[in-house]
Amino acid sequence: MGIGSEKTVTGWAARDASGVLSPYTYTLRNTGPEDVVIKVLYCGICHTDIHQTKNHLGMSNYPMVPGHEVVGEVVEVGSEVKRFTVGETVGAGCIVGSCRECGPCKSNIEQYCNKRIWSYNDVYTDGNPTQGGFASAMIVDHKFVVKIPAGLAPEQAAPLLCAGVTVYSPLKHFGLAESGLRGGILGLGGVGHMGVKIAKAMGHHVTVISSSDKKRTEAMEHLGADAYLVSGDREAMAGALDSLDYIIDTVPVFHPLEPYLSLLKVHGKLILMGVINQPLQFVSPMVMLGRKTISGSFIGSIEETQEMLEFCEKRGLTSMIEMVKMEGVNEALERLERNDVRYRFVIDVAGSQLDA
Ligand SMILES: NC(=O)C1=CN([C@@H]2O[C@H](COP(=O)(O)OP(=O)(O)OC[C@H]3O[C@@H](n4cnc5c(N)ncnc54)[C@H](OP(=O)(O)O)[C@@H]3O)[C@@H](O)[C@H]2O)C=CC1
Ligand SMILES: O=C/C=C/c1ccc(O)c(O)c1
């Protein structure tokens, strides 16, 4: 990739809904005055990457280079960029553009802008497709770039850019950041494990609710959870009725909500995170008799992402990752889909042979 000239990059792209990735060479736009050119060092693999590459939402366009937990080094900045300098370690996430004029944009919750531009599987303002972080470089508008604090290892920071902020944002927004609360994390994957860590750092009593017993020891001994429930264990679930102030539900497939609504106290909140393209069901008394709330939340703003990174640095919070090379990305995606990762894959992009 030449500085200041046309930039040819290699990424790994899905070509169809099989979701299998292979090397793909494409050109990045010329650096605009507000752009930051990022040499990608590491990129996390989120379950959303599977939803997108496999067209679970019916809106996928190919070739598609996924990846939205991007940590890299600034290699060039546009003439108007004052906040970043060459050599800095920075991050980019799910969103690389928004309209800047609507209510959400003016309120600094640009992730809720209806004209948001996704970091991949979208079209940029110049009419070209956006491509993500499973690639040697990205060009990102500086407003959608965050600084990675010096106290965070770059590979550890990658999962924070989606999984981390996805749990941090609703806890703050719904008034659930105060200490002493009792929280549930449903689904102990990439988002879920950051949920345990962030909720514990906020001073909560945290119960993991999992589909199996397989992660019990890790959850309790390594992630710091206080309790562990297997969702199919009726007796254990019955023993936990009316006990939680909130549940962060990260399950990525259809599931009944009623068993989890029952775990909530009066005024408890069930916050949906999983991307599920089927209607979810519950009977109304389940929420009425307890004035419970079912809500959802989508990543976090750029401002919150920066705040969350600083929170994690201050509290010494890290993610738990398995590092892979790009050559192993298809195997990693398969393992992620069959729930066989502890707890986030991170691709060592700069250390990979991308055009293999
Ligand atoms: N709202 C938002 O802003 C965001 C949404 N997402 C979405 O959240 C969901 C979770 O993402 P992520 O944490 O990366 O996913 P992971 O695959 O890492 O974790 C999901 C967890 O859900 C549980 N699970 C239950 N049933 C299944 C199943 N059939 N297949 C796989 N997992 C299952 C597993 O936990 P256990 O073993 O404990 O049962 C698993 O570890 C996805 O739908 C993703 O698209 C992700 C990021 C941001
Ligand atoms: O992983 C980040 C994005 C999550 C996401 C949430 C909701 C939705 O409709 C998506 O397409 C993606």
Ligand SMILES: [Zn+2]
């Ligand atoms: Zn994600």
Ligand SMILES: [Zn+2]
């Ligand atoms: Zn907007």
